[in-house]
Amino acid sequence: xxxxxxxxxxxxxxxxxxxxxxxxxxxxxxxxxxxxxxxxxxxxxxxxxxxxxxxxxxxxxxxxxxxxxxxxxxxxxxxxxxxxxxxxxxxxxxxxxxxxxxxxxxxxxxxxxxxxxxxxxxxxxxxxxxxxxxxxxxxxxxxxxxxx
Amino acid sequence: xxxxxxxxxxxxxxxxxxxxxxxxxxxxxxxxxxxxxxxxxxxxxxxxxxxxxxxxxxxxxxxxxxxxxxxxxxxxxxxxxxxxxxxxxxxxxxxxxxxxxxxxxxxxxxxxxxxxxxxxxxxxxxxxxxxxxxxxxxxxxxxxxxxxxxxxxxxxxxxxxxxxxxxxxxxxxxxxxxxxxxxxxxxxxxxxxxxxxxxxxxxxxxxxxxxxxxxxxxxxxxxxxxxxxxxxxxxxxxxxxxxxxxxxxxxxxxxxxxxxxxxxxxxxxxxxxxxxxxxxxxxxxxxxxxxxxxxxxxxxxxxxxxxxxxxxxxxxxxxxxxxxxxxxxxxxxxxxxxxxxxxxxxxxxxxxxxxxxxxxxxxxxxxxxxxxxxxxxxxxxxxxxxxxxxxxxxxxxxxxxxxxxxxxxxxxxxxxxxxxxxxxxxxxxxx
Numbered sequence: 001x002x003x004x005x006x007x008x009x010x011x012x013x014x015x016x017x018x019x020x021x022x023x024x025x026x027x028x029x030x031x032x033x034x035x036x037x038x039x040x041x042x043x044x045x046x047x048x049x050x051x052x053x054x055x056x057x058x059x060x061x062x063x064x065x066x067x068x069x070x071x072x073x074x075x076x077x078x079x080x081x082x083x084x085x086x087x088x089x090x091x092x093x094x095x096x097x098x099x100x101x102x103x104x105x106x107x108x109x110x111x112x113x114x115x116x117x118x119x120x121x122x123x124x125x126x127x128x129x130x131x132x133x134x135x136x137x138x139x140x141x142x143x144x145x146x147x148x
Numbered sequence: 149x150x151x152x153x154x155x156x157x158x159x160x161x162x163x164x165x166x167x168x169x170x171x172x173x174x175x176x177x178x179x180x181x182x183x184x185x186x187x188x189x190x191x192x193x194x195x196x197x198x199x200x201x202x203x204x205x206x207x208x209x210x211x212x213x214x215x216x217x218x219x220x221x222x223x224x225x226x227x228x229x230x231x232x233x234x235x236x237x238x239x240x241x242x243x244x245x246x247x248x249x250x251x252x253x254x255x256x257x258x259x260x261x262x263x264x265x266x267x268x269x270x271x272x273x274x275x276x277x278x279x280x281x282x283x284x285x286x287x288x289x290x291x292x293x294x295x296x297x298x299x300x301x302x303x304x305x306x307x308x309x310x311x312x313x314x315x316x317x318x319x320x321x322x323x324x325x326x327x328x329x330x331x332x333x334x335x336x337x338x339x340x341x342x343x344x345x346x347x348x349x350x351x352x353x354x355x356x357x358x359x360x361x362x363x364x365x366x367x368x369x370x371x372x373x374x375x376x377x378x379x380x381x382x383x384x385x386x387x388x389x390x391x392x393x394x395x396x397x398x399x400x401x402x403x404x405x406x407x408x409x410x411x412x413x414x415x416x417x418x419x420x421x422x423x424x425x426x427x428x429x430x431x432x433x434x435x436x437x438x439x440x441x442x443x444x445x446x447x448x449x450x451x452x453x454x455x456x457x458x459x460x461x462x463x464x465x466x467x468x469x470x471x472x473x474x475x476x477x478x479x480x481x482x483x484x485x486x487x488x489x490x491x492x493x494x495x496x497x498x499x500x501x502x503x504x505x506x507x508x509x510x511x512x513x514x515x516x517x518x519x520x521x522x523x524x525x526x527x528x529x530x531x532x533x534x535x536x537x538x539x540x541x542x543x544x545x546x547x548x549x550x551x552x553x554x555x556x557x558x559x560x561x562x563x564x565x566x567x568x569x570x571x572x573x574x575x576x577x578x579x
Contacts, residue, residue, distance in 0.1 A: 005180075005184070005185065005186075008186070009177060009180050009181060009458075009460075010458065012173055012176055012177040012180065013177045013458045013459045013460075013461075013483075015173045016170055016173040016174040016177055016459060016483075017483055017486055017487055017490070019166065019169045019170035019173055020170050020487065020490040021490055022166060022169075023163065023166035023167060023169075023170060023221075023225060024490060024493050024494070024497070026162070026163055026166060027163060027218060027221070027222060027497050028497065030159055030163070030217070030218045031218065031497060031500065031501065034218075034504070035504075049577070071510055071511055072265075072510035072511060072573070072577040073265060073267070073510070073511060081331070100577055101576070102576060
């Protein structure tokens with residue numbers, strides 16, 4: 001039996017629609033896989049990626065032992081718009097930035113008046129930050145800790 | 149920061165193979181139906197398109213990109229469907245669209261290479277807003293501004309190229325709104341003063357609401373573009389809601405839009421015409437006049453049925469300007485309900501994925517950017533598909549990635565690249 005042009009054309013047309021759906025099935029599959037991974041990640045995420053724990057403070061400042069959760073890029077300062085707000089007149093409105101880049105924590109002074117101290121010494125440029133390091137801003141000292 | 153260490157993107161590659169398969173099948177069907185025979189050289193055009201897709205994939209692999217692997221195959225799949233439809237509906241425009249794809253691919257790569265955490269976008273937010281406004285009013289300027297099909301939304305030099313600046317404004321707007329709303333985060337975290345059940349919006353919110361409304365109305369009156377007005381205001385209300393979680397602001401916005409629309413309906417002919425056509429397209433005065441495009445589109449949809457007329461076998465060319473405004477009706481006529489459902493599923497997965505990227509993003513700014521960009525795709529699809537099927541008045545919004553048009557292709561590729569960048573930042577932070 002000879003396969004006519006019209007039959008072949010219809011074959012290609014139907015193949016097109018079937019292939020569209022085969023693609024979509026795989027796309028849905030990929031979506032489903034990441035969603036089930038998402039559930040596991042979500043619980044870890046609620047705890048934040050890390051936190052600054054207050055180790056030294058004063059009367060008007062944050063309470064000692066308080067955990068201030070960090071984002072990937074967190075601004076630290078006196079202004080209420082910061083991610084980590086420190087109520088201390090020795091702190092600048094935007095004092096420092098703590099960031100997480102390629103698996104490493106970094107501390108950077110954002111042009112503050114009184115400077116930022118890392119383990120007791122004033123930082124000049126961008127400094128690497130390790131878990132357990134102590135950061136001092138104004139009269140407040142904070143320690144970088146892993147998420148609980 | 150992007151490090152130049154190649155990574156395998158196998159999930160993306162596997163999906164792209166399926167994109168390649170249906171692209172070739174669809175294109176061959178369209179060409180064979182038109183010419184009445186199969187010829188091997190017909191696969192040259194889809195292969196050229198697929199070569200560009202492959203190059204984009206290799207580019208992401210070579211820069212060690214860690215972002216989402218599902219978004220690009222979806223976007224490129226839709227683009228490929230777009231090329232099949234250009235070949236079907238306006239073969240003379242194919243070469244032009246192919247050159248636009250090259251430009252779009254370049255813009256995509258450029259966006260991927262934006263340094264670091266995209267904070268550069270937030271830092272220059274007023275620059276973006278200013279550029280956006282400049283682009284928005286540019287069609288009103290003499291010499292470069294041009295009016296096409298009753299809408300003054302184009303700039304270009306006659307005979308060389310023309311561009312719809314509005315398309316790019318959308319992306320600039322989302323970035324500006326995201327940065328603006330992110331900056332006023334502290335106002336956002338305090339609950340608004342309430343006047344009974346009505347929250348009184350703080351000034352930083354009230355001011356842009358009024359400003360945006362004025363600009364949106366300006367676009368409607370002077371550029372005569374209903375679609376842009378709708379999208380412009382829609383983006384703003386959606387992002388305001390995303391940032392505040394306060395449905396009342398959206399309500400105020402909708403009431404203002406409805407009020408403006410009511411006045412415009414009575415004051416301006418081009419607005420009234422759109423509404424009249426939508427209400428009664430088969431009216432004897434309108435059927436073969438202003439409503440001709442819409443009624444022909446409705447006949448196309450009616451001709452579709454479950455399985456459609458078959459690619460290349462329908463009569464979508466009877467719709468005026470079918471390749472830009474009515475691609476959805478044309479596609480549906482030829483592949484039927486089954487095909488239209490698949491097309492909408494592409495958008496569904498794309499938007500769902502975009503919103504997931506937004507949920508996972510590490511900073512408020514990135515969350516707002518990703519959500520706003522996903523919203524653009526969802527809103528445009530909704531407005532044009534509903535317009536084609538006479539659910540709402542027809543507006544000149546393009547079907548993302550699919551409709552013919554250089555400006556929208558470039559913009560959508562930039563949009564997709566930005567979403568991918570957000571997911572890349574998320575992946576690096578979480579590792």
